[in-house]
Amino acid sequence: MAENGIGARVRRKEDARFLVGKSTYTDDINRPGQAHAVFVRSPHAHATIKKVDISKALKAPGVVAVLTGANMLADKVNGLPAGWQIHSKDGSPMNEPPHIPLAPDKARYVGDHIAVVIAETRNQARDAAELVDVSYEPLKAVVNVAEADKGGAPQVHDQAPGNLCYDWHLGDKAAVDAALAKAAHVVKLDLVNNRLVPNAIEPRAGIGEYDAATDRYTLYTSSQNPHVIRLLMGAFVLGIPEHKLRVVSPDVGGGFGSKIFHYAEEAVLTWAAKKVGRPVKWTAERSESFLCDAHGRDHATHVELALDKDHKFTALKVSTKAAMGAYLSTFAPAIPTWLYGTLLAGVYTTPAVYVETKALFTNTSAVDAYRGAGRPEACYLLERVVERAAWQLGIDPVELRRKNVIPASAMPYQTPVALQYDCGDFGKNLNDAAKVVDWAGFAKRREESKKRGQLRGIGISHYIEACGIAPSAVVGALGGRAGLYESAEVRFHPTGSVTVFTGSHPHGQSNETTFAQIVADKLGIPIENVEIVHGDTDRIPFGMGTYGSRSLAVGGSALVKAIDKVIAKGKKIAAHQLEASEADIEFKDGVFRVAGTDKQKAIGEIALSAYVPHNFPHETTEPGLDESAFYDPKNFTFPSGCHIAEVEVDPETGTTKVLRFVAVDDFGNIINPMIVEGQVHGGITQGIGQALTENCVYDAQSGQLLTGSFMDYCMPKADDVPSFEVSTNVVPCTHNPLGVKGCGEAGTIGAAAAVINALLDALKPLGVKEFDMPASPHRVWQAIQNASRKAAD
């Protein structure tokens, strides 16, 4: 292994700027002559807009313009598009009500954009925004997804009766029903997967700019995928061709999915910049982030698991209502369907699985991908119902899982829900985790806790996920309106350094380090000589960005392809200069050598001669050493793992403390173990956050967001989590050149079920059987009270 190559714990290159406050986020950018935008947002969850009177606001000091939905309609601005089309059971396409960036006629959630005020200063824009007089006729709102399809529920969109976006299904219903009918045991559960607010530490921000001289637009935006924004906004919303639109996304301070999507503000800023003839800047306040960033999860689910007399799973039936929020966000339709239903076989041999998902509009912020995106929901329900089965049947939960796990020998494994797992050793993940946690010694630890008046519980989550969504052809067949490849360009400079232009765009994933490690390793050059460029559509090739744990598996593979092209070209040049046949040239550790001889050329020499081509194979080869590649994967990658949590509950207060968290994960090959551990730590913390602390709550009557600040929305804090016990079990991916699978979301996918299973195990002696996240002290105490009341009845 090279010192800074693949597998090394290289310290993050990007920290040189991040740790000293020298990074450049969107809000750090200021353009000459810029004005500032403030959005007038609906205070109502649901209301008809009768009139928007901007006359007073226009006269306020410093105001440049006040623009409304009427202006957008007059300019023929289109709605924000959905990037994925789902078809219902009956074959009909999903309902896609238009989403004009400034709502012209109706407000559909608290925070909906009604107007934008542009002024010389931000404070002046805020002052003037208060003078925009909007006459609303409030309507009844529906915020709870479980209520949204009931008769008499308020209708969010006239063109979506019953608030239905689609009613999708997957799997063999007849086979599942038959298996349930003859099952020896059926285990049933009703679950709520709580709505979450992503809360990236950097709020969304943007600057729209228009240059009349060149008729060219620029949008600076805090985004995970600038090319996707350019495509969606340019082609669908504003009608700007690609060569006239540049999207720049500089350093991005977290996203967790919420910065994948094309937001109304981006289109408004770009459109308004031309209208006012000045750059227009906006940075979300934290309150706006709570109200308007796309949220995550929000499912209500009924699940039934059928088992035979030997406790083998014979069928799984899942029925889910999934909230879409007020409008369809970019990838919202794909999340509770293809990223959810397809994962419901999990790591088990269940031969028949059927899932139906009703996607429903509600008067809330949109719901879309949030770290894990569909897969945490799938894992949570599956591992909850498996744990319940073990309890109901009186079997050890490890034993029940062992009995049903897909053996490594069965790979590749075709599940009944579309996916084909290429590899994985799920049984080993489980056994390793049970060993690390000392499963057998738990009873003793429980006794020790009991002596202190505490209830101890242990819980397992045995997950698999699908990353690097692919291949594009399959994605297209499933309704995806984009390709899901990645691009890379490797520009080898004349004096031996390398700049990589990647379509991936990290927002905390450390790609600048891991990608540089790959280059250093494969090309045999010092890591200091490698620079990774990303996030600017004028600089990088068309890229799909960073989400779905795809950067390394897809973007890294594109990079390897481009590196391979550089090496192949280098071989041609070396063969010419060494007067050997190209087939005889070997490349290793940065040196081209004629096999079996000491005739060699360092890659630096080859690079120089590519740009100073005096002694060069001109008849077969072009000068320069600059190669690009696109990589479209053959399949998803399938990270898997087993998480085991041990918790202690204080029965007097309902407080749940996570004492231990063991994770054994298979991410395939690992480029930088330190960075992988960091990703896992962060992911687990977010999973524990969902399990214990986080909950986005709207008032059922008024539709107001009750958890609109950190005072009420509880983010997990450092003292809410234990020191994690993480390790890996490497089974290399079989179909990408690095053998990597992805690690960004795994922690979040696995953690929640482990924690709640542990909680329910702890509460067993008190008779608590039902519990929905989050396990806040109040909710746990309430569950204990309810159980003891029931016991008394």
Added chain:
Amino acid sequence: MYSFAYHKPTSVKDAAGAFAKGSEARYLAGGHTLLPSMRLRLSHPSDLVDLAGVAELKGIKVDGGTVTIGAMTPHGEVASNAAVAKAIPALAKLAGGIGDPQVRNRGTIGGSLANSDPAADYPAAVLGLGATIKTNKREIKADDYFKGLFETALEDGELITSVSFPVPEKAGYAKFANPASRYAIVGVFVAKTKGGVRVAVTGAGPCAFRQAAMEKALSGGFTADAVANVKHAASGLNSDLHASAEYRAHLVTVMAKRAVAAAS
């Protein structure tokens, strides 16, 4: 934030003078409630009278049987003051459990008491220890100070200068923190003083209040068991997203028990 006039006086007298001249003046201490509400445009003072430059409002004095804390003394100083920790360890511990290090470095006892947030920690100690609140006009007994939700005995423009705590025989504080904000959902301060046992509760109601039944129970024996079965009624208690009135009532007993157990 709306615009406002800013004053930074160096004496209590000048501070009161600046306040009196403003139409809607506010004193600024640590600013943890005031500044966020101004940023959200929920508060619009005409004048902000910053007390940070008033030296006479700062400092801690421990003599005889009294701990006196200047109104502008930050929580962190109270928490780390050796003399306070020796005289009333429960008070130092309470101060050390407010917010996080940044909050404790800025937030002040005077600001906390003038604001009287229902979930603030200091009111429990002030009431539990029977402290005296000194202002630029008078002295107010703790029992007469807390009037309701964000409501105190302070008159418009009246400025807290210091708070005097009589040193008890024993005292303890137990707080059940809101998981999100870390404010008290319920905090109970118990003290065995020369004048008898005092039990003060914060977080549970509109403002800090004394719990008479527990005081009585503890007078017969200052042990956790003595309060273990003293129930507090849920009626009149706060109820919100984080805790129902019933849960808070239950926690009053649990925290009282733990406060007594922790008392020293």
